[in-house]
Amino acid sequence: MATETKKFPSQTTSAALDARAVASAQALAAHVVQAKGHGHGGTAMALAPVSHVLFSRVLRHSPAHPDWPARDRFVLSAGHASLLLYTQLFLTGYGLTLDDLAKSRTLGSKTPGHPEVHHTVGVEMSTGPLGQGVASAVGMAMAARHESAMFTPGSALLDHTTWVLAGDGCLQEGVSGEASSLAGTLGLDNLVLIWDDNHITIDSGTDETFSEDVRARYRAYGWRVLEIDTPTDLDALEATLREAAERTGRPTLVALRTVIGAPSTKFSGTSAAHSGGFGADELALVKTTLGFAPDAPLHDLVSPETLEHTRGALTRGERMHTTWEADLATWATREPEAAARWRAFRGGEFSTAALDTVKLGEPGDKIATRKTNGAVLRALQGQAPLWGGSADLAGSTTVEVDGDRFSAANPAGEFIRFGIREHAMAAILSGIALQGPWRPFASTYLVFSDYMRPSIRLAALMGLGAVYVYTHDSVAVGEDGPTHQPVEQIGSLRTVPGLDVVRPADSVEVVAAWRRILASPDRPVALILSRQDLPVLTSTALTQAGVTAGGYVRWQHGDGTDLAILATGSEVHLAIDAATQLADEGINARVISMPCVEWFAEQTAEYRESVLPAALRARVAVEAGRGDAWYRWVGIDGQVVSVEEFGESGSGPEVLRLRGIHLDAVIAAAHDTLTSTAGDRTTAHGTPELITN
CATH class of the missing domain: 3.40.50.970 (Thiamin diphosphate (ThDP)-binding fold, Pyr/PP domains)
Structure with missing residues (x-):
């Protein structure tokens, strides 16, 4: 074991206990997947040594303080290997139990099939779509560097490392290459990417699809590259990972050559090790190889001595956290204004x-x-x-x-x-x-x-404020033509749950x-x-409340009970122009600006009724994009004025008219819906408090 430093405090250990901890982690992965009949145990088994060393000897973390601002971040980009992470969270004291591991991938468990942030304590990011973890880890490293420079320049108080563990699949995805290129340009030396170089993907060996020199590629990006050829030598792993965390002006790629599925003799190094159980007979051989009884149940795979040893991470983490708290207090005394600004920042305090x-x-x-x-x-x-x-x-x-x-x-x-x-x-x-x-x-x-x-979908799933x-x-982009003129994008984005x-x-x-x-x-x-x-349209003091609600009456003639015209963005003024012309015909129309249908949909039924009364069946929606989603709001009697084809190269006004976004089209749609609802139209309740004209 390496010498203790302030950055890397030691944890009570022994070669025998470390070996047992690694064996337990490997056996747990093989056992759980076999017992369930599904899951991904091969990578978790192969990476058990490095994950043990990382969580027990290298990572700056405190299981008792999972939200510690200065902690290292660990991102499992290869999210299918979630058992690897869950096992370390269990062993080091983040609150998971063996029963939680056994329930992985089941409804309502703390251990879903892929890691989910805000769901499992100790998980920093929801991962699974390969490459996303690598790219988002770049963002974490950038933000960490920026925060430190903003509030504690010249100090290591907020300095920490972002670690990301990725496989061959992650490095094949283009998003990881884009982000890694930027990370090298920005010199993010607080970022370490551990690459599980096992030469295996789901379908085949990487020789069929991924023959490039990854190390040379990352050197070309501006990264430092370190090698680990013996993935079971714990002391060598520790030495290399410590070196990787040094600040050298470059991010670091640690190329870790592993054998997926090890120590299984039947499945090691094969694509079959990626997912699914190894079978009862092979599982028994794996357990025997690891020093357990061939029929050992789950709770016999981690001895009390082993668990006491790995839970030393709690003591180690508490020491680091206590030391940091003391350093923080010293800094706050020396720099009270900076400390106050940082605490306000961390507390979400700001003015609009x-x-x-x-x-x-x-x-x-x-x-x-x-x-x-x-x-x-x-x-x-x-x-x-x-x-x-x-x-x-x-x-x-x-x-x-x-x-x-x-x-x-x-x-x-x-x-x-x-x-x-x-x-x-x-x-x-x-x-x-x-x-x-x-x-x-x-x-x-x-x-x-x-x-x-x-990435947008994953941000919505995680509930992030991007x-x-x-x-x-x-x-209306105009002359750049259809390659640059969005048509389906607004409607498509609205289908993402949780995205406003x-x-x-x-x-x-x-x-x-x-x-x-x-x-x-x-x-x-x-x-x-x-x-x-x-x-710029006429507004009242109620405009702010209306926008916050996602939809409101922006303009109205009379009681507005004959017709509703719904619009967003650049089409709201067009809707008002149409309603103004219809007013000359004696039609009482209301124009509903709906800047965010998601916000409007979450309002109370009473509010939605006040803006868009159910009895008001004559409705037109107008938006310069695909109109499919608007039928939810206009109903079967309503009309939608939209763009249903790609655009053309020409001036914006010309293309809008060519694709049907113009005053005559809105007027015609209004007449159509008024005619179709004339026989059963009833008086709707107006909303005089929202009238702006």
Whole structure:
């Protein structure tokens, strides 16, 4: 065992007890998978030695203080090997039991099939889609470096390491390559990627699909590469992992050559070891090889002596945490103002008063919502925990804030240049949010949201407060043509559970939406903004409440009980123009601006009824995108004015008219629904308190 240091305090140990702990971890994985008939034991068995060394000798963690801000983060990117992580959480004292391991992959258990953050104590991120953990670990490392530079420059008080364990599959996915390239450029030497180089994937050996020189690729990214050729030598593992955690100006790849399924003689080194049980006979041989009775039940696979030994992590962690608390107190005495700012940051304390300074314009002024959004970000800089950047489009999406960029030389930088890496950008945002309590943002054109979709889904599943700023929101993009004109993207994003899709109508709604976004730190947001200038609409004091509710009456003629026109974004002013013309025909219409259907859907039935009465069956929805989802709101008697084909290259107004988004189309749809509902139309209840005209 290596010499004790402040960074790596020792844990009472012995070669015999360490060997038993590793054997127990391997036997548990094989036993649980065989008993259930499903699961992934092969990787958990092969990586038991390195996971034991990491959790017992190297990782800066305290099981009694799982939310310790200065702890190391461990991300299991190869999430199918969840038993590896659950076993270490059990052995080191995070609250799991052997029964929890036995119940893995069952409904309601603490040990789901893939790790889930906020579900199992000690799990830092939900993983499973390969490569995501690698990319989000880059975000964690970036956020850790940024926080340290912002609050404790020149001090190691907040310095810690982000560890990520990945397999061949993770490194084949493009998202990991995008993120690793950026990590090298940024010199993230607080990031260590342990690569399980076992040459096996589900279908075959990697020689059929993955013959590149991974080590050379990572060196080309700017990473340091360390080798471990003997994955069972615990002292050698410890020495290499300690070296990997050194600050050298570069992230580190630890290439760990393992044999999947070891020590099974039948399944070791084969694709069959990836998932499923080994069979009763082979399991008995594995147990015998590991020093257990061939028929040993689950609870006999971890002796009291072994558990007492591994639970030494509690004592080791308490020592580290206590030392850090003392260092924190010393720093707070020496730097009280910085300490107060850091505690406020960590406590989620911030002001949104700066939003009051954003210039909204007067009714009739024309301002692109992307421009107002940029003004919001600049106003909130330094006031709210916003931090982010763009995929090489900051000038166009207008999200760049004042100050310098984040870099290896300037980790306190106010703005992130992600490069043209949309998928990695979204996954990195998840890592920044997980590191917390940042509200990270990133921007690109809406049509490129498809590149980000897997990471967005995972952020929604984890309940992370990431903000995806999408501009150029419709075929109004114009001359760039159909490759850059989103059509299906808004509707597609709305299908993601837990994702708020917000499309403001004007500058007033942009600012109002940000008030709600900042108050909802556990929900990701897709903020959809216009490239073209949009008229600032008449507003009242109730506009803020209406936007917060997701939908409200923005304009109304008379009692508004003849017709409802629902619209979002750039189509709200078009809806008002149509309603104004219909008013000349004696039709009492209400225009419902619905910047976020998710927010509106979660309101009380009474509120929804006040805005969109059930008796008001003559309804039109208008949005410059696919209209499928709007039938939920207009019903079988309603009409939807939408874009159902790809666009064309031409000016924005020309393409909008060509694809049916124009005044005549809305008027025609209104007449159609009024005609179809004329025979059974009843008087609906108006909402005079929301009338704005």
